[in-house]
Amino acid sequence: MSKRILIILCSIFFTPALIWFSAQVVSGSDDDHTERSGFLLPQKHSTNLTREQLRGKELYQYYCALCHGRTGKGDGFNSFNMSVPPADHTDATVMSTLSDAQIHQVIKEGGSSLGRSPMMPPWGRVISDSEINTLVAYIRTLVTSGK
Amino acid sequence: MSSEHDRRDFLTYLGWFATLGTFGGISVASARYMVPNILYEPPKSYKIGKPQDYPEGVNFLPDKRIFVVNNGGNYKVISAVCTHMGCTPRWIAEKDRWECPCHGSIFNNKGVVIGGPAPKPLPWYEVTLGSDNKLFVNEDRIVPFSQVLTIAA
Amino acid sequence: MKRIFVILSFLILLFYIWQIWKDYNRPYLVYQKEFKELLKQKGGGEAELDDVKFVVRQRWLEKLNRVDRCETCHLGVEDPRFVDAPQPYTTHPDADKHSFERFGCTVCHGGQGLATSVEDAHGPTEDWYKAISSDNFLENSCSKCHGDFIEQEAPVLAKGRTMFKEYGCRGCHNVQGLERVKVAPPLVKIGEKVKIDWLYRWLQNPQMYLPETKMPNFQLTKEEAADMTRFLIPRVRIKDPDNFEGGSYARGKRILSESRCVTCHSFEGKGGDIGPDLAKVSSKVYPEWLFEWIKNPQAMRPDTLMPAYGFSDQDIRDLVAFIVEEYIDLELEDDVIQQNIQFVESANVGRGKELIEKYGCTGCHEIEGVEDRGEIGLDLTAIGDSHISRMDFGMIEVSHEERTVPNWLYNKMKNPRLFKAGLKMPDFTFSDLEAEALTTYLMSRSKEVVPASYHLHLGERPSDYNPQGEFGEILDNYRCLVCHTINGRGGDLAPDISIEGSRVKEKWLKDFMKTPYAIRPILVERMPRLKISDSEVETLYSYFRTTLVDDRVEKLTGSVKEMSLKDPEVISLGKDLYYNKYACNACHQVNLKGGTIGPDLTSVGERLRTEWIVYYLSDPKAFLKRSIEPVYDFTEKELEALTAFLLSAKEKK
Amino acid sequence: MIEKVKNIVFQNRFWKSVFRHGMPVNARLRSEAVMSNLFLHIHPVKIYKDSLLFRKTLGLGLISFYLFFILCITGILLMFYYIPHVQRAYQDMKDLEFAVSFGMILRNMHRWGAHSMVALVFLHMCRVFYTAGYRHPREFNWGVGVILFVCTLALSLTGYLLPWDQLAFWAITIVVNLIETMPIIGDDLRYLVVGGTLVGQNALIRFYVMHVMVLPLLVTMLIAVHFWRIRKDGGLARPE
Structure with a gap:
């Protein structure tokens, strides 16, 4: 008597679970076979740069690339007529001698502040300190890409 | 026969034990349920921006109803709620004291009542400097007047 | 019976123990423990570590009616030490501008702020359809507080907004608060303008003739295109091409290059993008129409961007002769044209009219004899609020996580008839980025209102500057504002002339308008040579001098007079400053020597007023925020010397 | 000692006003128990034994x-x-x-x-x-x-x-x-x-x-x- 009830109880409990489970299995196997015919997902605009460096890149391309070049090789279209060629930011040997603070200072106060050419103008009144920091961060990424 | 009887009883006891355990569990859970985990209240501790945002002297923050006192790089925070009826006292710089416009309570520069109906001094709140270089006020911690946050300029 | 009782009661007891265990092991605790470990590594103090409580952390934004519990797991958003930490602990990039206390997270990012488990918070889930905005569409939230005109801070959104307007989306879709403007040319006398076989080919695939056209591809069948053509041009005009009295080919060629048509039009891939590409234009339009058009384009189409040059009839005849001869579609064969014309002639006018009504051509074009049925597309006023269940994915299998409103919109932009064949929306052939921009803009169309205290309008609203009188007429006639900007209205191809009166000298302006040249050595010459009369230039200049001036410049007149600008000593000091101390020659040219970034300064004294030179030197950014010029802090003496040198620069040749 | 406590707990007016009968050991007390208990008196005092079987009502x-x-x-x-x-x-x-x-x-x-x-x-x-x-x-x-x-x-x-x-x-x-x-x-x-x-x-x-x-x-x-x-x-x- 009690056994019969146990069986009934068990089947009440387990039947829905079984149905649910089998439904999962069936729908899971379904997914593998359907084609997604033309449905696209927006692509990630992938970049290796951090947000800070990206902001720096923006500024670099706007202010610096004219002389230092879009890739930082010092070959911008305006570089040809300069008596002192613009710095090559991809040159690892030169760049490793400069500290972040020095780069920051050159950007902020111009080349003459460190006894270099005045052809590099001071940007301190145009670009804020925190923005110069992003620039420095970006310039540092150029080194590895060069050589 | 007797062992059969015992076994049955044992099973019954076991069943009742589980049932009562469940009931007990439900009661405890229900009691725990009544203790709220989140509150819909203004937070008691909050950030109020960088120390540089507050010039020398007494600065009033209407949103949070506190005064931020900057005394030469020494920062302190005091409540701006009068202990009498909850008006906002005004800082009177010439007299170096707070005066409440509602019922005339007067607090000296230490927040101590020196006149009027206010029963208690204005409380000073703990203020610390967070890792992101912002002032952090905790209204749950009331500190003595002597405690200040000194920030090198 | 007893056995059942025991088993059941134990089952229930176990169930409750499981529940209690579950309640005390909420998923976010894992993250909080990991964060504490990380904090220890980053050198968090004892007190700081104690502050990490294993609880739900929420921000209650009463005014926004939101509760955000994102920081339950995203614990490092405010802590600058976690810049390099992995998600969910990373520092938020611009915590300074948007304080979390005031804005929370979901108002910008979307998602379910109330949730404390990863799937529920990021969505989409069954009971929270608004998933977190992917980075591609993130800017859609900016407009809630910052308005619609955020060029700088939200370029994608701004691009979407411009595209929505330019592609005439409003013609078929209602959006409350936007005016319905017919963006495309009126087709009232189209038979006078274009050749019938061209229209037939155009309707089948507009991009084939003009790849950059905004006219979408309706993916019509040949028969449909023929029917529509037949309706639009009921009578085929067979005209003798020789009927048009031609002019001199050689002279036309010279006029074309002198007038710098190439500034706006491109020919065989080279040139501007303001006007249409003219490489195959003579296979499209009749020469008579072209003649009338060049004579006075604004009379034929009031909203055109083309200036009325003021050519003489003979000039135009020469121009047309050159264009007809030169810019012809070489791949088109005569017998194909004849075939096409015959095919169109046999088409069904009635069906053409039906098709034009069905596809809502009247949303963008003015068409005679067709009833404008108003917006035939979906109302987009609050499309950003739509529930995903309203979006019909048709027969396409899309997984649950990818079923979001922005994804649907993105695919609709990319391929409008993807979800169902036979839909009316045409294919605009948007690129990925364009589709993203439009989707972002559409997602920003929402009925959600943030309290007024949150509003901070960024960017500039389009100015409604519209001068009247003689000056206004000249401005309108020559369409100056297509390239130049005055007081915030106009294009950005040419310099802003809002304070031109304080800037240039009259004589220079007169010469320049006669024979325009490029002031910056690096630029190609772009200012068209208009047939503008001296009296018109005088009108212009007198308006400039009276209205378009800046007090800051005018105030300098007194101090400029006191300067000793002719003193050779001062000039030589200026020269020293120019070449050695400040190295201006890095960017500017004098007498063909120097850099090519800034304008040529050789004859700057003839071009600019002395006050302007002083004013500009003292703060270049005051006039032009986008200028790439560094700002120096010149002393009075240096200003004087530099000005003196610049004024004398030409004479030193 | 235990007896004493038992007496104090069970032999007072309050207890008796709540439990108005003794242990239901005989038919009378059983019917009393059913009568005086709200939760039990859903059934009549006298009931057929069959009716109480689980399988008759399934509860x-x-x-x-x-x-x-x-x-x-x-x-x-x-x-x-x-x-x-x-x-x-x-x-x-x-x-x-x-x-x-x-x-x-x-x-x-x-x-x-x-x-x-x-x-x-x-x-x-x-x-x-x-x-x-x-x-x-x-x-x-x-x-x-x-x-x-x-x-x-x-x-x-x-x-x-x-x-x-x-x-x-x-x-x-x-x-x-x-x-x-x-x-x-x-x-x-x-x-x-x-x-x-x-x-x-x-x-x-x-x-x-x-x-x-x-x-x-x-x-x-x-x-x-x-x-x-x-x-x-x-x-x-x-x-x-």
Whole structure:
């Protein structure tokens, strides 16, 4: 008597679970076979740069690339007529001698502040300190890409 | 026969034990349920921006109803709620004291009542400097007047 | 019976123990423990570590009616030490501008702020359809507080907004608060303008003739295109091409290059993008129409961007002769044209009219004899609020996580008839980025209102500057504002002339308008040579001098007079400053020597007023925020010397 | 010592006023126990042994009653966090799910309890029908039972709106549109039920009050009558 009830109880409990489970299995196997015919997902605009460096890149391309070049090789279209060629930011040997603070200072106060050419103008009144920091961060990424 | 009887009883006891355990569990859970985990209240501790945002002297923050006192790089925070009826006292710089416009309570520069109906001094709140270089006020911690946050300029 | 009782009661007891265990092991605790470990590594103090409580952390934004519990797991958003930490602990990039206390997270990012488990918070889930905005569409939230005109801070959104307007989306879709403007040319006398076989080919695939056209591809069948053509041009005009009295080919060629048509039009891939590409234009339009058009384009189409040059009839005849001869579609064969014309002639006018009504051509074009049925597309006023269940994915299998409103919109932009064949929306052939921009803009169309205290309008609203009188007429006639900007209205191809009166000298302006040249050595010459009369230039200049001036410049007149600008000593000091101390020659040219970034300064004294030179030197950014010029802090003496040198620069040749 | 304590606990006026009989060791005491106990006197003092067998009734009625009891308790607990306001209701559901300790299990107990109560009341009615329990003299109690079933459905329906999600909103919209199709009074009744023309704040508060106040009181009262009638009609029906 009690056994019969146990069986009934068990089947009440387990039947829905079984149905649910089998439904999962069936729908899971379904997914593998359907084609997604033309449905696209927006692509990630992938970049290796951090947000800070990206902001720096923006500024670099706007202010610096004219002389230092879009890739930082010092070959911008305006570089040809300069008596002192613009710095090559991809040159690892030169760049490793400069500290972040020095780069920051050159950007902020111009080349003459460190006894270099005045052809590099001071940007301190145009670009804020925190923005110069992003620039420095970006310039540092150029080194590895060069050589 | 007797062992059969015992076994049955044992099973019954076991069943009742589980049932009562469940009931007990439900009661405890229900009691725990009544203790709220989140509150819909203004937070008691909050950030109020960088120390540089507050010039020398007494600065009033209407949103949070506190005064931020900057005394030469020494920062302190005091409540701006009068202990009498909850008006906002005004800082009177010439007299170096707070005066409440509602019922005339007067607090000296230490927040101590020196006149009027206010029963208690204005409380000073703990203020610390967070890792992101912002002032952090905790209204749950009331500190003595002597405690200040000194920030090198 | 007893056995059942025991088993059941134990089952229930176990169930409750499981529940209690579950309640005390909420998923976010894992993250909080990991964060504490990380904090220890980053050198968090004892007190700081104690502050990490294993609880739900929420921000209650009463005014926004939101509760955000994102920081339950995203614990490092405010802590600058976690810049390099992995998600969910990373520092938020611009915590300074948007304080979390005031804005929370979901108002910008979307998602379910109330949730404390990863799937529920990021969505989409069954009971929270608004998933977190992917980075591609993130800017859609900016407009809630910052308005619609955020060029700088939200370029994608701004691009979407411009595209929505330019592609005439409003013609078929209602959006409350936007005016319905017919963006495309009126087709009232189209038979006078274009050749019938061209229209037939155009309707089948507009991009084939003009790849950059905004006219979408309706993916019509040949028969449909023929029917529509037949309706639009009921009578085929067979005209003798020789009927048009031609002019001199050689002279036309010279006029074309002198007038710098190439500034706006491109020919065989080279040139501007303001006007249409003219490489195959003579296979499209009749020469008579072209003649009338060049004579006075604004009379034929009031909203055109083309200036009325003021050519003489003979000039135009020469121009047309050159264009007809030169810019012809070489791949088109005569017998194909004849075939096409015959095919169109046999088409069904009635069906053409039906098709034009069905596809809502009247949303963008003015068409005679067709009833404008108003917006035939979906109302987009609050499309950003739509529930995903309203979006019909048709027969396409899309997984649950990818079923979001922005994804649907993105695919609709990319391929409008993807979800169902036979839909009316045409294919605009948007690129990925364009589709993203439009989707972002559409997602920003929402009925959600943030309290007024949150509003901070960024960017500039389009100015409604519209001068009247003689000056206004000249401005309108020559369409100056297509390239130049005055007081915030106009294009950005040419310099802003809002304070031109304080800037240039009259004589220079007169010469320049006669024979325009490029002031910056690096630029190609772009200012068209208009047939503008001296009296018109005088009108212009007198308006400039009276209205378009800046007090800051005018105030300098007194101090400029006191300067000793002719003193050779001062000039030589200026020269020293120019070449050695400040190295201006890095960017500017004098007498063909120097850099090519800034304008040529050789004859700057003839071009600019002395006050302007002083004013500009003292703060270049005051006039032009986008200028790439560094700002120096010149002393009075240096200003004087530099000005003196610049004024004398030409004479030193 | 133990005797003394026993005496103090059991041999006083208070204990005796609560338990008015001794250990039910003989028939008299047993009947007294049944008579004097609210929870036991659902059955008449004398009853056929067969009627008490589980397989005769499957205990469906009693389980339904227990479910109602559980629903009352969990419902009261849920009321501590639930605010029937269109801007808060759904958020409170989320709070229960994500932030309140044991909120989810309580809510689920309420929800599944309600679902199973509908099922069990229906099964109970089936059982009564198939065992011909609705016949004389139990016609009245059958009537009460039918009303109870309708009340159960009404409770389910009113509770369905309270989470204020899409499912709830559209379900109730459909239901009130059904009401509208009633002849003559349809429009007015719909206006009354919704408290306006759209399913909004008025509808929510109306359904809430019905769900937590009016209907539970009605059901409690009817259950009392129902049980009282069972006893008065002589317990369970037997084959004649």
